[in-house]
Amino acid sequence: MxxxxxxxxxxxxxxxxxxxxxxxxxxxxxxxxxxxxxxxxxxxxxxxxxxxxxxxxxxxxxxxxxxxxxxxxxxxxxxxxxxxxxxxxxxxxxxxxxxxxxxxxxxxxxxxxxxxxxxxxxxxxxxxxxxxxxxxxxxxxxxxxxxxxxxxxxxxxxxxxxxxxxxxxxxxxxxxxxxxxxxxxSYVSEPGPGTPPFQVKFERRLTASQKVAMMDFPDPASCLKKAETDAPPLDRLKEMDWDRIDNTDDAEVCMFRLLGSYENLSYATDWFEAQGFRVPDNFSSARPNAERDGTQRISASYSIRKNGPKFPTRGIVRRAFRSIPYGMIVNATWSKDGKQLLWVETDFSTL
Known part of the structure; x- marks a missing residue:
């Protein structure tokens, strides 16, 4: 003792x-x-x-x-x-x-x-x-x-x-x-951009943590749960395996892989809602927010206060720290024509 x-x-x-x-x-x-x-x-x-x-x-x-x-x-x-x-x-x-x-x-x-x-x-x-x-x-x-x-x-x-x-x-x-x-x-073997090619806002330099996430999740299949049903390919993209997500970079890479696999942004609202997010009408696939440069942004929110942290799904201590913010917001930005996903950003709301 x-x-x-x-x-x-x-x-x-x-x-x-x-x-x-x-x-x-x-x-x-x-x-x-x-x-x-x-x-x-x-x-x-x-x-x-x-x-x-x-x-x-x-x-x-x-x-x-x-x-x-x-x-x-x-x-x-x-x-x-x-x-x-x-x-x-x-x-x-x-x-x-x-x-x-x-x-x-x-x-x-x-x-x-x-x-x-x-x-x-x-x-x-x-x-x-x-x-x-x-x-x-x-x-x-x-x-x-x-x-x-x-x-x-x-x-x-x-x-x-x-x-x-x-x-x-x-x-x-x-x-x-x-x-x-x-x-x-960082020093031995830098991973490739994967499928679809991962990129960050304004083509900033990738961090080492983002490179690790790209290595761990090189394609959409690596982000999905094991197939339990013969769901259509598009529906399978909604089955993101959150149990494998340990940090924000993992989440952003996987969300990019899956959302970027759709042919345009019209599928984004359904995808976010399937993950438990709420998508406001003014930031949805039907009415995306038009940025000054013409790109189109869809925003989804997740209540950590109500539902607990989205990730990680295991570890009492880690989940306790992730419970400090009361909400999580994901911004997915598409090209002007809405056919190419440009980047995904995740922010946390803290009092």
Whole structure:
């Protein structure tokens, strides 16, 4: 039980420090721009500098922190679990760990000195806080547990701690596997555009995550459930396998593959409704929204608050994070004549 309690404490302190890092990073990142300005004009409205800085803190806690928690909690817990196991009590270890985590989380802002300085200060504060709460006592309870185990007082309940460690190892394996695919598509073999050829808005450069999705879903068949009926080919395109969708890039690639397989946009409304989306009349196949450049857009919405996250369909923790937004909107844009799908974009609505 001792190990389990300690791991829970480490997990809670890690989450707290990630939130603190996110808030401080946004705050410090805003200081150079707004601290010496009496007012900041945005969209014709003047904001007092103090309110802008408060807004940066709010943004860090409400919007930035969930992303850091989603992607960073498990890797940090694994590293900090090692510090517990090795009884690493020096604050220097934790400073280095949080510096590296901060660099990864903020995209290695080496070319942006002010952003880099904000990251370093936020990471230093988070590392010191973690060291005060857990780092300076790392391994103490574990040493006591080892002593009791040596003298025969080990209890079966401690196996729960091993279950937690096994879960963390499983998560780490997933990160390593996905990281390997990111490296593969970035430096070894870039996937082809697939069928129909996947493209993004304004032909922007594809991210590594999008390339992985293109590799995993190269054609419409790879996005469909296993055939259980002899449905007509067009109806089969509505049977998207959401169980295989892990992230937004997977969803956008598969939706593009399936929607782009139709001959025109007239099928889009039925397709979205078959997936559980709601399509407003003014953004439907019958009345698509005409953009300034003449392209035609169809929008579909999905209520996460009412139905839960559309993806991923498994994993309590991942679904919990995906439940933070209250809605999801998909915009599918076709060519001027409505015969070619140009791109698919997914946005999330968050309070």
């Amino acid at each position: 001792v190990i389990l309690v300690r791991l829970l404490r480490v997990a809670l302190f890690t989450i707290l420090c990630i939130v603190v890092f996110a808030a401080l990073f946004e705050f410090l990142n805003a200081v150079p721009t707004y601290l010496f300005l009496p007012d900041h004009v945005e969209g014709g409205v003047a904001y007092r500098s103090g309110m802008v800085l408060f807004g940066a803190l709010w943004w860090g806690v409400v919007f930035r922190a969930p992303g850091y928690l989603f992607y960073g909690t498990v890797p940090l817990l694994i590293v900090l679990g090692v510090t517990e196991w090795r009884s690493m009590k020096s604050w220097r270890w934790y400073l280095a760990i949080w510096f590296i985590a901060g660099l990864v989380a903020t995209g290695f802002p080496i070319s942006y000195p002010l952003r880099l300085a904000a990251m370093l200060l936020a990471a230093a504060a988070a590392s010191y806080l973690y060291w005060l709460l857990a780092g300076k006592s790392a391994g103490d309870r574990l040493d006591g547990w080892r002593s009791r185990e040596r003298y025969g007082s080990f209890k079966f309940v401690n196996y729960a701690a091993y279950a937690v460690l096994a879960y963390l190892a499983y998560q780490l394996a997933g990160y390593v596997y996905h990281g390997g695919k990111l490296i593969w598509v």
